[in-house]
Amino acid sequence: MSHEGDGLTNGRGRAASGEPVRLAVFDFDGTSIAGNSPVLLVSHLMKRKMLKKRVVSRILLWAAAYKLRLPQNESWVRGLVFTAFEGRPACEVDAFLSDFYDERIAPLFRPQADAAMRAHAEAGDVVLVVSATFEPIILRAMERHPFECQVSTRMRTAPDGTYTREVEGLPVEGEEKLAAVRRFGDARFGPGNWRIAFAYGDHHSDRAVLDAAERPFAVSPDRPLARTARARGWEVLDW
Numbered sequence: 001m002s003h004e005g006d007g008l009t010n011g012r013g014r015a016a017s018g019e020p021v022r023l024a025v026f027d028f029d030g031t032s033i034a035g036n037s038p039v040l041l042v043s044h045l046m047k048r049k050m051l052k053k054r055v056v057s058r059i060l061l062w063a064a065a066y067k068l069r070l071p072q073n074e075s076w077v078r079g080l081v082f083t084a085f086e087g088r089p090a091c092e093v094d095a096f097l098s099d100f101y102d103e104r105i106a107p108l109f110r111p112q113a114d115a116a117m118r119a120h121a122e123a124g125d126v127v128l129v130v131s132a133t134f135e136p137i138i139l140r141a142m143e144r145h146p147f148e149c150q151v152s153t154r155m156r157t158a159p160d161g162t163y164t165r166e167v168e169g170l171p172v173e174g175e176e177k178l179a180a181v182r183r184f185g186d187a188r189f190g191p192g193n194w195r196i197a198f199a200y201g202d203h204h205s206d207r208a209v210l211d212a213a214e215r216p217f218a219v220s221p222d223r224p225l226a227r228t229a230r231a232r233g234w235e236v237l238d239w
Contacts, residue, residue, distance in 0.1 A: 020192070023185060033105060033113075040104050042059055078153060079166060079167065086162075
């Protein structure tokens with residue numbers, strides 16, 4: 001579930017003294033962008049009549065339960081969304097999602113997030129976006145903004161190169177975000193050779209990553225995260 005940009009060189013983010021690589025970890029939805037890309041994608045698909053009515057109803061029921069913070073099956077709802085793409089060539093779907101990013105998501109990318117990413121990159125930090133949204137969306141964003149690595153939700157492809165409705169592994173959501181960052185760091189730099197120096201998140205589900213960071217930032221946080229930020233003395237940013 002990770003993809004590395006061509007610009008990342010060995011040793012980037014490592015101090016001359018050989019200190020561990022510094023990661024600057026950014027959430028995507030609600031943090032890097034002023035919106036929620038999966039919700040916008042469902043709306044986008046509905047307008048094009050690419051989702052059946054009964055599928056839309058089930059997605060909306062899931063969303064209502066999510067707002068109530070009830071336990072939810074993250075893989076299940078992503079599978080519902082991908083009924084729109086099941087059996088279609090992955091290259092075709094990826095192109096569709098790239099176009100969706102350009103049309104609906106690109107205008108929502110926060111200038112403050114772009115500036116923060118750029119500042120971290122210039123300081124030698126490895127800028128990593130970790131997101132529950134679909135990987136082709138994040139890969140498109142990576143082409144246009146100053147982050148060079150990402151970990152996001154990848155959907156499984158069949159042997160014939162078409163998409164299925166199954167998530168590959170787990171959706172990168174909640175506690176899985178931190179687990180995914182750890183797998184990325186260990187695979188890329190080796191255990192003990194990296195640290196989460198900075199983390200940015202807006203939602204209470206980002207608590208695990210923020211809590212693991214040396215310097216966490218709550219970005220325009222929801223109420224539960226705002227309470228946590230106050231209690232733990234985290235810096236709050238109004239983006």
